[in-house]
Amino acid sequence: MSADADLARTDVLVVGGGLAGWRAAEAAVRAGVSVTLVANGVGNSPDVHALNCPVRPEDSVAQYVADTLASGRGANDRALVEAMCRGACALKDEIAFDRDASGAYCTIRPLGSSVPRCVTVGHAVGAVVLAQIQARLKGRVVVVRRTLDAAGLVAARGANPRLAIVLATGGWCGKYAFSTNPPYLRGDGLAMAAALGAAVRDVDEAHVQYEPTVRTDGPRRGVPVITTLLYEGARLLTAAGVDVLPDVRRNKDELARAIVAAGGTAIYDLTDVPEARLLDCKMDPAERRIRVAPAPHSSLGGIVIDAQGRALDGAGRPVPGLFAAGEVTAGVHGLNRLGGNGGTAALVFGTVAGARAAAFAARRV
Numbered sequence: 001m002s003a004d005a006d007l008a009r010t011d012v013l014v015v016g017g018g019l020a021g022w023r024a025a026e027a028a029v030r031a032g033v034s035v036t037l038v039a040n041g042v043g044n045s046p047d048v049h050a051l052n053c054p055v056r057p058e059d060s061v062a063q064y065v066a067d068t069l070a071s072g073r074g075a076n077d078r079a080l081v082e083a084m085c086r087g088a089c090a091l092k093d094e095i096a097f098d099r100d101a102s103g104a105y106c107t108i109r110p111l112g113s114s115v116p117r118c119v120t121v122g123h124a125v126g127a128v129v130l131a132q133i134q135a136r137l138k139g140r141v142v143v144v145r146r147t148l149d150a151a152g153l154v155a156a157r158g159a160n161p162r163l164a165i166v167l168a169t170g171g172w173c174g175k176y177a178f179s180t181n182p183p184y185l186r187g188d189g190l191a192m193a194a195a196l197g198a199a200v201r202d203v204d205e206a207h208v209q210y211e212p213t214v215r216t217d218g219p220r221r222g223v224p225v226i227t228t229l230l231y232e233g234a235r236l237l238t239a240a241g242v243d244v245l246p247d248v249r250r251n252k253d254e255l256a257r258a259i260v261a262a263g264g265t266a267i268y269d270l271t272d273v274p275e276a277r278l279l280d281c282k283m284d285p286a287e288r289r290i291r292v293a294p295a296p297h298s299s300l301g302g303i304v305i306d307a308q309g310r311a312l313d314g315a316g317r318p319v320p321g322l323f324a325a326g327e328v329t330a331g332v333h334g335l336n337r338l339g340g341n342g343g344t345a346a347l348v349f350g351t352v353a354g355a356r357a358a359a360f361a362a363r364r365v
Contacts (some may be wrong), residue, residue: 006142007156010036011361016168018043020326022133023350024166025141031358036142043170048126050118051343053088055105059115061085071112072334080332083307087348108228110339112251118340150195164321164357171299171327179296189328193303197319198311202301202330209337211297212255213268233272238262253336256294265293301330309353323357325349
């Protein structure tokens with residue numbers, strides 16, 4: 001059967017091969033409909049080392065919501081934030097997050113968070129969860145390895161008017177020359193959404209999240225160094241050996257601006273970070289001074305959705321049969337994404353969008 005035939009015969013078409021896309025596919029399969037997933041890569045998902053989940057006794061959904069809104073400078077869509085933070089609680093019942101000898105969750109504190117909230121699986125939660133989902137869906141989803149553009153998507157909808165579509169194509173920071181993203185993440189999903197009548201917003205420089213600590217040299221150029229180490233003894237120094245900020249435990253946008261103001265690059269000094277901690281993070285303990293600079297990391301704008309994962313038109317009405325999840329969407333993170341929320345948003349809204357797409361395909365909504 002050809003790829004085009006697959007698109008014409010399926011109930012739910014998922015466009016995107018990262019966490020949000022595979023999660024949507026899984027939710028749709030569980031609902032009993034046929035699913036085709038089209039992808040040309042896995043995006044940034046394998047690089048998600050931890051995600052947010054309120055597991056500590058002193059934490060709560062309300063505190064998680066407050067931290068996310070504060071990090072986003074109040075520009076978030078509150079309904080989306082609340083849906084994500086509530087949905088995150090279910091992740092601990094599914095994913096075997098790391099625990100210590102006492103059985104307590106191992107947590108790290110992301111920048112912008114009031115408490116340690118990031119949980120992981122061997123500091124590779126994105127890769128682990130992605131592989132687990134793919135294994136569960138083996139033989140249950142038609143996977144098409146190709147690039148699909150807006151014209152192809154419109155043609156697929158024309159050939160199959162009952163088709164439900166989930167766009168999970170990732171962000172658009174791959175268009176920058178120095179970025180943490182693979183170059184194919186250039187916002188293709190935005191054009192697809194617009195071609196099907198959905199609204200797109202906040203796709204400007206103000207809605208680009210810069211990762212402040214991205215390697216500038218060597219074979220790992222463009223790879224970020226995790227910022228949670230700033231809570232564990234790491235420092236950010238100027239070329240003159242002065243701290244970039246008196247307190248570097250700030251939101252990522254503040255750190256990025258401070259590094260730019262100090263000359264554009266900084267030394268990530270790991271001298272005081274325990275060797276065991278660096279090994280936990282799969283880093284070379286001998287590498288204690290790393291030159292870093294801010295680089296585009298996450299796009300914060302995109303397809304307008306509601307808390308049910310439905311893509312909305314310019315008047316705020318759901319576009320029939322069109323859903324979206326993950327970094328291709330707008331509104332969740334506001335003007336600054338709280339550290340750890342990328343993976344959480346992908347899994348939570350992937351589930352929601354996939355389930356709603358399945359319901360549309362079965363004509364239950």
